[in-house]
Amino acid sequence: MEIYNKLKKLFILIAFFCIIIPFVFYPVIGYAQDMFDSDSAQAEAGSDKEPIIVDGDRVEYLYEEKKVVGVKNVVITYKDVKMTCDKIVVHMETKEAFAEGNVVLYEHGNIIRGEKVNYNFDTERGTIIEAEVRSNPWYGEGEVGSKVADGEYAIERGFITTCDLPHPHYRIQARRIKLFINDRIEARHLIIFIGDFPMFYFPYYVHWLNDKRPRVTILAGRNSRWGAYVLTAWRYYFHEWSRGYVRLDWREKKGFAEGFDYKYKLGYFGKGLLRFYYTDENHSITPEESELGRGVGNKRWRVQLRHKWQIDQDTLATGEFHKVSDSLFVKDYYYLDEFDKESEPQNYFSVIKTRPGYNLSFLTKYRLHNFYEVVEKLPELKMNITSQRVRETDFYYTSTTSFAMLQRKFRRMKDTDTEPKLKANRFDTEQEISHLSKQFGFLTCNPYIGLRETWYSEDDMENENELRHVYTFGTRFSTKFFRVFDVETDALALDINKLRHVINPLIDYYYTPTPNMKTEDIKQFDSVDAIEGHNGVDFTLVNTLQTKRGDDMEVHDLVRFSTSTGLLLHARDNKSIKDIRTGLILRPYSWLEIHSDSHYDLKENRLNSINADLIAGMERHWGLAWGFRFEEDEQESSSSQFTSDAFYVLSPRWKLKSYHRIKNDSDDNKFVLEEQTYGIERDLHCWLVEFNYQLKETEEQEVDLEHRFWITFRIKAFPELPFKMFSASYRGPTAGVQRKIPTSN
16 A cells, blocks of 8 residues: 555656646747727728629619618629528628528638628628538537627627537537637636437536547446446547547446546647546456465556657657556556557657768666566667768668667566576677679679677686677669550450559679577577577569559559568578568458468478458448468467458448457367357437447456447547557458458548
8 A cells, every 4th residue: 555655656756747847838828819900990991992793683882872672582793702592792992792582601711600690801800690610520509690700709698519410419609719710719617408308517517520539438338357347438628739528438347447648749849648547346357367476465556658759850859657456457457548559658768860871879678577588788879880881882781780778577477486697788789792783784783791799797607708790691683574465455454554564583692601509509688699600592583564544654563472481501401492482462452452471391391371351342332351271380280260350331311330250279179159249330310329239259358258238429520539449440451450441430
């Protein structure tokens, strides 16, 4: 409890400074209405020769009074402003107009309606009685509306909404609302109505028009691990540089939880995100905790700080701080948001300076939790010189030099375990000189020679000041051949306008003699310490089939197929032939894409892996993503997995979607449907309601088979949610990149 109280005080202090600092670096900013001198405005009006054009069933010009009167079906145009009404009086000298009866004002893409309008065509200022204002996606009504400045409107005693029905499903009501065109909405002391029922009160509200997230998000559901639950996110906004979320959640089997996200900007000193989440769980020991030999406890929390500072045009500083109560917290509460992407968050501070020809970096990385394995760098300094031409010759030089104070701290599986670690200082420099030329007019030749030297303060046997030498030699050859086929056809809607076949062979010979230090004699921190001698040749052949499409006849790749293998020279055990790897990309249509790759072990006569992916969809109609994965390891234990992600729009109001994951292991030799998710979405004019059900097998959790059901309500104008839910999405063919199927929204 004492530790928790200290952490709580520390967190409050950090939060206090993060909120106060922006106000120190930023002056108080107010929005003031521009004041115009009336005499100068009239002078400009008098010098403006562009006339006001008034059309209607009956138009009369009163010469002595210098005004125009229009009656019935009146249309007035002046520059890019247009007004329609039943009756209007226009004073030609001042360009002041008084209109009444079904008045509609079209101004810079915005629409303003009212029963009576007093508007000055010269200053573009005016007052509207019984006003209706439309600026996509917002719609507002009020007793009185006015344009007080360029792009700024005010609505008195009215409301705004994104629902354009005569009786809107929801509305934001206040005594005074400001609408800044293409910028933001502002209101004070407002009440949010759902139908005719007041639901929420806010002392201040602002919504930026390019923001697609709602002010309040409430998500309710039920699953096997949490029971019934309600997750809420309440947005607060002090300024563009000081805003975030307050989170208040309840889970039947876990209890209450609270936290906040705080986004800040410090002007020149960068921007960042501070997050905190805390729960006092109704907790029971899980199988995973039992395996770790300890429970996580009831009081669980997380503090996270991320900051980014663009010091100058060439220099970027970034840093992250992560502190959690236990190793399972992120997995339990932020699985899809964070754990699925990075299971062990890193604490680091980095400064990178990038200049033409070179870059410098400073990195410090530190471990805060003994349940993570981390290679600490306290610090690491690195300089990289990119490929530079040597004077006017065809020689090029590149190098990388670094110094690091390293500690590799291993994970402690139990609290009683001792903490093993490796420690050493390392200086590493790699130099390479290459020559680039074209031989016989078609063959690109790129020989190179390199030297890498690495100093260690101590090796694995505690010997001090050890120096490793690594020499590299090699050459690369490449060329291209192509042929154009005079084929033009639209068979199968392929839209072929000539075909070009490109063949790109590549040969890479490399030789690295065995270093003077063996890898088993070096403390292993990363790939720098695992260099061994090798000698071989790699062969790659890339075939590409291209055509031209579109009005501009741009080049489009229809098919790309690559094959690669190699030879290891002087290899032992007759294992000189390297594995065969293939890659295939098909793009026959704009709505269809197919990827495939494989890895075949020639030495063992075994298919190690194969991946296949299909992505298809017609925007706003249907979408499908299908994937297949197969792997076999050295113990000849194989596994395969099928995934599918699809949606189909039944009608303008109904959409179906599903996700499936099927897995097969050679141990039990049967297919298991590990995860299945089904969703139905209903369009409620300005709302989207979604019903979801999921059945999922879980590992090392309280239950083996988890049932989940949840409902989401989203405003169509602000469809994004501030948190992810349980349903996974399709992972595409490129490692580390998520490729989504075409959306219907």
